[in-house]
Amino acid sequence: MKYSFLKDNDWLLILTTYALACFGVLMVFSSSYVEAMYMGEGGTGDPYFFLKRQSVWFILATLFFIFFMHLNYQLFKKMSPYIIILSFVSLLLVIFGFGSSGGGAQRWLQLGPIRLQPSEFVKLGMVIYLAQVYSQKQVYIHKFIKGVVPPLIVVGLVFILIMRQPDLGTATAILMVTFFIIFLSGARWTHLLGLGVVGSSLFIALAVSETYRYERLTSFVDPFADPMNNGLQLIQGYIAFAHGGLTGTGLGGSVQKLLYLPEAHTDFILPIISEELGILGVLFVIGCYGVILFRGVVIGSRCRTPFGSLLAFGIVFQIAIQVVFNIGAVSGLLPITGITLPLVSNGGSSLLVTMISIAILASISRTNIRQKRLKLDQDDELKTA
Known part of the structure; x- marks a missing residue:
């Protein structure tokens, strides 16, 4: 059966992803050019600094998207051990070797002009690893020691290395995805309850x-108790939301991005979107996420292999966690964890990994569509025979 480019690709998923990513590049520029102008001594920064950098990452992410979209996702099963080794090496390099610091944390690798955040890649690597391992443990997943525990040793080591950076938000997201994949694998409720208690206790202890x-x-409980320090970012975000109203002040018309709102182009880009484009702009973003996540759930549900299904659901849940954590943080419903808004916030590593993740979803979807079309063709042949 020949490959049909138009029929076999999940165009709703692909076009929605690119609509949101292009919108993200636009909003990164709109929310960052004032800060970029004041970078460096004497305010001689380039106002297009963040736009140029994010655009380069967008082009690079597009190339990776095309490659991984047409790559057979089953190859990741064989690559899983190497992905885990590379994850450990990159995290160890951040801590003990070539890590660069910023914002009080050491989370990046500086490779010449390129600055990568390994923990972003590790999040996807862990989804691939867990999907591969637990897809092979379906027969004895009900056995805690033999079925559930072994992969958790790897998860625990990764958790420790990420906490050394430190990055509680990313470490917590990995634990939550791990729990979700174990749940989908068919583990017993008693085992899940025990893991939930241990994970929650660990989070509280670290917090x-x-x-x-x-x-x-x-600080999110009452940001006005410390308005000039821990509550400053959230309060300024509130002002941006309130200023935008329904339709916003217009693209480029934000006041809060004039160095009032910290991290306006990264963690807190959604308040700027709300200020400039109003609630309608926010609904556009949420709607795009809704389409992407819905398509991911459909893809995972239709996949015929345990590995592909767990991989699709793991990717969907990973993206969903980031969206919920970010929107919850900027709206004051959840603590501020420093997790960016996927496809929208400034950040090359985050954009690249999210695009690769969705490309893998598109690859699984392509396989599902081709298998369905093959079955229909076979049924037609039987009817005419």
């Missing part, structure tokens, strides 16, 4: 172990 971390996680 209260450092004063700065505890204050940041609890």
